[in-house]
Amino acid sequence: xxxxKNAWMSAMxxxxxxxxxxxxxxxxxxxxxxxxxxxxxxxxxxxxxxxYRNSKDxxxxxxxxxxxxxxxxxxxxxxxxxxxxxxxxxxxxxxGVSGDEWFVERVRHGSVRDGRVYMPxxxxxxxxxxxxxxxxxxxxxxxxx
Numbered sequence: 001x002x003x004x005k006n007a008w009m010s011a012m013x014x015x016x017x018x019x020x021x022x023x024x025x026x027x028x029x030x031x032x033x034x035x036x037x038x039x040x041x042x043x044x045x046x047x048x049x050x051x052y053r054n055s056k057d058x059x060x061x062x063x064x065x066x067x068x069x070x071x072x073x074x075x076x077x078x079x080x081x082x083x084x085x086x087x088x089x090x091x092x093x094x095x096g097v098s099g100d101e102w103f104v105e106r107v108r109h110g111s112v113r114d115g116r117v118y119m120p121x122x123x124x125x126x127x128x129x130x131x132x133x134x135x136x137x138x139x140x141x142x143x144x145x
Contacts, residue, residue: 031122032071034130036064042128046108049100052136065137068130072122081141087119091143100135107131 039057052061069081076087083089093099107126111119122131 031120031125032068034064034068034071034126034133036127036129036133039064039129039133042132046104046123046128047132048104049097050132050135050139052132053139058136061133061136062140064130065133065135065140068126069134069137072126073134076119081138090138091141092145093138093142095139095142099139103131103135103138107134 037060039061040051040055042051052058055061069077070079073081073090077090078084078086081090093103106119106122108121108123110117110121
């Protein structure tokens with residue numbers, strides 16, 4: 001009986017540790033720098049539309065954006081932009097200018113509700129080039145609902 005009780009207590013302890021790790025995973029996150037390679041430099045003023053969508057840099061932006069997304073966004077939004085339910089599934093982000101508008105709003109201003117940060121201001125950490133590359137990657141994996 002003691003062996004069963006000890007095994008059960010051990011299992012509960014491990015489950016608690018794993019849960020604590022999952023909760024802490026959404027705390028302070030240090031973004032990973034992104035090498036934007038030879039992408040066109042965009043300057044300080046934020047663009048309102050994705051400058052890489054129909055440019056000569058499109059393919060490079062998708063590659064850079066995939067890497068940047070997996071390093072900086074996947075922890076919350078899911079690998080390959082497939083959400084596990086913690087944050088929005090970014091594959092379903094509106095295409096074109098309407099999706100660009102929402103994207104810029106979120107990456108520049110983040111999302112805070114009731115004093116809790118749900119989405120950090122990523123533009124404080126990553127360049128406009130890196131973030132538009134992420135948007136270009138998200139366009140490449142877009143799915144309709």
